[in-house]
Amino acid sequence: MSLACVLVINCGSSSMKFSVIPQDADQPLLSGLAERLGIDHAVMTFKDRDGHKSTVALDEASHQHALKVLFAKLDEQQLLTTISAIGHRVAHGGSDFKRSVRVTDDVIEKIRALSALAPLHNPANLIGIEAARALLPALPQIAVFDTAFHQTLSPAAYTYAIPLEYQQDYQVRRYGFHGTSHRYIAAEALASLDLDPADHGIVIAHLGNGSSLCAVQNGASVDTSMGMTPLEGLVMGTRCGDLDFGAAAYLAKCTGQTLDALYKMVNNQSGLMGISGLSSDCRTLQQARDAGHERAALAIDVMVHRLARHIGGHVTSLKRFDALIFTGGIGENSALIRELTVQRLQALGLVLDQERNQQMFGGRSGVISKAGSTKIAVIPTNEEKMIAMDAMAIAGTN
Ligand SMILES: Nc1ncnc2c1ncn2[C@@H]1O[C@H](COP(=O)(O)OP(=O)(O)O)[C@@H](O)[C@H]1O
Numbered sequence: 044m045s046l047a048c049v050l051v052i053n054c055g056s057s058s059m060k061f062s063v064i065p066q067d068a069d070q071p072l073l074s075g076l077a078e079r080l081g082i083d084h085a086v087m088t089f090k091d092r093d094g095h096k097s098t099v100a101l102d103e104a105s106h107q108h109a110l111k112v113l114f115a116k117l118d119e120q121q122l123l124t125t126i127s128a129i130g131h132r133v134a135h136g137g138s139d140f141k142r143s144v145r146v147t148d149d150v151i152e153k154i155r156a157l158s159a160l161a162p163l164h165n166p167a168n169l170i171g172i173e174a175a176r177a178l179l180p181a182l183p184q185i186a187v188f189d190t191a192f193h194q195t196l197s198p199a200a201y202t203y204a205i206p207l208e209y210q211q212d213y214q215v216r217r218y219g220f221h222g223t224s225h226r227y228i229a230a231e232a233l234a235s236l237d238l239d240p241a242d243h244g245i246v247i248a249h250l251g252n253g254s255s256l257c258a259v260q261n262g263a264s265v266d267t268s269m270g271m272t273p274l275e276g277l278v279m280g281t282r283c284g285d286l287d288f289g290a291a292a293y294l295a296k297c298t299g300q301t302l303d304a305l306y307k308m309v310n311n312q313s314g315l316m317g318i319s320g321l322s323s324d325c326r327t328l329q330q331a332r333d334a335g336h337e338r339a340a341l342a343i344d345v346m347v348h349r350l351a352r353h354i355g356g357h358v359t360s361l362k363r364f365d366a367l368i369f370t371g372g373i374g375e376n377s378a379l380i381r382e383l384t385v386q387r388l389q390a391l392g393l394v395l396d397q398e399r400n401q402q403m404f405g406g407r408s409g410v411i412s413k414a415g416s417t418k419i420a421v422i423p424t425n426e427e428k429m430i431a432m433d434a435m436a437i438a439g440t441n
């Protein structure tokens with residue numbers, strides 16, 4: 044085994060995920076997560092190649108400090124010298140970035156300029172890039188954008204129906220997110236579902252804390268549910284997804300809240316959390332629903348209703364419909380959400396195999412539809428692997 048590894052860094056608003064991936068193997072040598080950054084009681088969890096976990100408290104709840112602790116750990120485990128490139132997840136690449144790129148001063152400035160379009164994500168991504176640059180200045184850094192895979196959307200799919208000047212002057216349009224995950228799943232599906240590379244159509248449901256759908260025609264994204272920001276579309280952990288702008292304007296008038304306050308409300312206090320009043324976590328809500336918690340049950344119903352409705356919409360953006368694929372923490376693990384969703388899709392010819400559905404969790408992959416149905420499958424996503432592959436390709440050729 045060659046020792047060359049890619050360090051993958053995914054800085055979220057309050058977390059930092061990382062993974063050390065060898066060039067010639069799938070399994071990370073070390074991976075983990077720093078949580079509660081910017082809040083308090085921040086902790087960092089490491090998982091070694093055998094799956095053993097250890098957790099340390101962070102003295103300082105910042106991304107910079109979390110990166111320092113990570114680099115100290117890499118040094119202690121003699122992994123630091125194996126790293127030959129660093130790959131970063133960047134949420135918003137706007138119209139500037141159609142593919143992954145090597146980070147330069149100019150790239151950093153463009154990512155900074157796009158921060159207004161992804162205020163929860165891009166500033167955190169930049170902290171990761173700048174801290175890694177300061178700590179390991181000699182290594183090539185590669186930015187991998189959530190938006191890049193959706194650059195194939197047609198104007199019909201990305202244009203909002205407001206005066207076109209706003210798109211021309213302010214780049215207000217649909218960009219879409221989770222593209223690294225959708226790209227990975229689209230490639231995996233080709234082989235595992237035996238699709239014709241030149242003639243296929245699939246809908247991917249990436250359901251995690253943030254959730255989005257993607258319609259993929261012959262390997263290219265043709266439609267997606269997230270918009271100019273990662274707020275639009277499906278019901279998520281704390282994000283409301285689609286909301287009538289009229290309702291927001293009415294609320295602003297009735298409650299006297301500013302636009303900023305309402306923007307925080309729809310991003311941070313809505314979705315599953317807002318409806319249930321209990322939690323943003325799907326697992327917690329499923330347990331509460333089983334115990335008779337009415338608002339938890341309503342939150343799940345609303346999420347599933349929106350999901351099925353959008354899947355139907357995304358099918359209309361395809362020329363043919365070969366498969367519905369579930370991925371992400373909820374999509375990969377929740378037999379209940381998959382069952383409730385597919386129940387609503389009978390008109391599309393989707394029929395679930397109950398037994399197979401129940402067996403699909405914890406990283407398993409397979410078809411969960413009955414014979415004769417349009418295929419339904421679960422495929423675990425791997426954004427880190429995709430980021431590592433891009434980083435290796437770009438670092439190796441530059
Ligand atoms: N067994 C499970 N059943 C239902 N939901 C689950 C299960 N395991 C994880 N989830 C849900 O997955 C979501 C997190 O998804 P994930 O993709 O890991 O998040 P992130 O977007 O932060 O990467 C949470 O809502 C969590 O409750």
Ligand SMILES: CC(=O)OP(=O)(O)O
Nearest residue numbers: 134220221252253273
């Ligand atoms: C873009 C987005 O929603 O990302 P996440 O799922 O990490 O919040």
Ligand SMILES: [Mg+2]
Nearest residue numbers: 251252253371
């Ligand atoms: Mg996610």
